[in-house]
Amino acid sequence: MKVMITGANGLCGRALAPILAEYYDYEVIGTDIKNPDNGFPFVNCDIRDAEDVERAIGGKDLDAIIHLGALLPGLGSPDMSIDINIKGTCNILESARKNGVGKVVFTSSVWAASRGPTAAYQPTDENIPCVHEDMYDITKRMGEQFCDYYYRHHGLSAIAFRFCGYEPIEGFSSAGDILWDEIDIKALAARYLGMGSKLTNAWDLTQAFRLAIESKDVQHGLFLIGVGSPFASEEAKDLRNAPLSVLEKHYPGVSDFLNEIGQDVPAITFWHNTQKAEKHLGFSPKLSLNDIMRQYYENKGK
16 A cells, blocks of 8 residues: 655654554555655655646656645744645645545545534534634635545545544553553553543554455545544433543443542533444444543553
8 A cells, every 4th residue: 555644753653654554564654744654655846836746746656645745733834824724635635636546545634614612512523513713623624525526526536534533642552552650551541431532552553544445335424533432312411510420331330540640620512423433444442431540540550
């Protein structure tokens, strides 16, 4: 599998490349405006420039492109956000179409729809009405629409991830297993308690993209990717006022576990439904909170 990663020098790009190559024998080519110097083939490319993009993609015989390159919120002017996130994405899709790339996986954001607590309903999912609060949100929503357009009008396989984000927690092996002598257990537990739904390790991050690339059944669509929660919409009031009662229902024994590790539970005001990605792509984080609790007590009993 020959794959190009845009934004290869970013946090996600640097995490994806080695796992795709080492565990799955992918041939990885990176593109960015700065070389990550990670030992993988690299093409310098400014995605705002259509000719630059064509030079990067043309003649490579790519099976897939993972499009991570973007201007993040607060890092530039609105016109720069439009140039990078909108024009840049369009340039990637157009060149992919011209050059017969098998599939493009575009990294959108949950902010393309809402900022969580202000969402029209809970849990947020792929069907939530979009209410934009920033230029970044708009540009990511437009990227999703470009993917839809190129699929419907040109037959380009284009999948959009409505991404919760990636903030690695120290203490994981490259295969996504917990290193119990190193893990920040409080930070890890918090990701499952509605305190941010960002993926916790490079293994989970890589699996999401790999499964999307390799799926023969899924050629198009929008998928919410992150650490999801099993809570129902009917539990929203209790999650705000008595979150432990709801957590105990879904994760028996969690009250004692959280008390033991010293993790408080604030009101849970929003959470994400990631069942579509699990059903259609087969993706969910390697470990559930129940897995983490079980392994914690097994490790403690050694």
